[in-house]
Amino acid sequence: MNETVLIREFRKEDNAGVVSLVLGIQNDEFHLNLSINDQKDLTDIDAYYGLRGGAFLIAVTSAGVIVGSIGLMRLRDDLGVMKKFFVAADYRGRDRGIAMALYEKFIAAAKSRNMTQIILDTPSAATRSHAFYRSVGFMQIDRCELPMTYDFPERDTLFFQLCL
Numbered sequence: 001m002n003e004t005v006l007i008r009e010f011r012k013e014d015n016a017g018v019v020s021l022v023l024g025i026q027n028d029e030f031h032l033n034l035s036i037n038d039q040k041d042l043t044d045i046d047a048y049y050g051l052r053g054g055a056f057l058i059a060v061t062s063a064g065v066i067v068g069s070i071g072l073m074r075l076r077d078d079l080g081v082m083k084k085f086f087v088a089a090d091y092r093g094r095d096r097g098i099a100m101a102l103y104e105k106f107i108a109a110a111k112s113r114n115m116t117q118i119i120l121d122t123p124s125a126a127t128r129s130h131a132f133y134r135s136v137g138f139m140q141i142d143r144c145e146l147p148m149t150y151d152f153p154e155r156d157t158l159f160f161q162l163c164l
Contacts, residue, residue: 003062005091007101010045010056010069017066018045018058018084025086030125041071041083049073054080055109059087059098067091070102072109072118075148080110082120085129092128099132111164118162119146130158138162 010018019042026032041048049056049071059068068091071083085106087099094100110118120138122129134140138160146159 005059005061005067005096005098005101007057007059007068007098007105010049010058012046014058014060014066015042015045017060018042018056018069021066021069021088022084022086025088026123029089030123032123041073045071049083053113055106055113056084057102057105057109059091059102068098068102070106072106072113072115074113074115077114078116079147080113080115080118082106082118085120103132103136107164116164117147118164119148120160121157122160124156124158130160133160136162 019036022039022042023034023036026034036042045056048054053074054072056071057069058066060066067088068086070085073081073083075081085099085102087102091098119141120133122133130140139162141159141161143157143159145161
């Protein structure tokens with residue numbers, strides 16, 4: 001695969017591609033049995049991310065296929081949540097660099113919005129993801145250590161925190 005992949009802001013016309021990517025990975029790879037109804041943010045990405053002072057970024061191929069996503073949901077002025085960080089299986093790996101490119105744009109967006117802390121929830125089965133989060137400085141925390149409550153699909157979940 002030598003096609004070009006561009007990281008850019010989400011547009012409304014990207015919604016079906018994002019939903020397909022996210023639900024495919026959650027359900028086909030991790031067998032979480034989640035629906036769009038379990039994740040209200042997927043029904044209106046602009047309202048949950050952009051209009052609340054956050055951001056939603058996608059990785060899209062030159063053919064227009066969405067192969068990655070990452071969302072920054074603002075909970076308060078200094079605190080954001082990393083949500084919907086997914087990369088399609090065929091586009092994963094250090095040699096591809098898509099996860100890191102999405103992550104770097106995510107961090108730049110958080111810093112430009114004066115956020116000083118990022119939290120995230122992730123399925124306990126997503127061990128490759130956990131390794132990535134730890135490699136970029138996230139620390140695993142207990143649920144009781146979360147600085148604020150927010151909605152997430154209730155499953156076997158781990159929590160991580162990053163101070164910027």
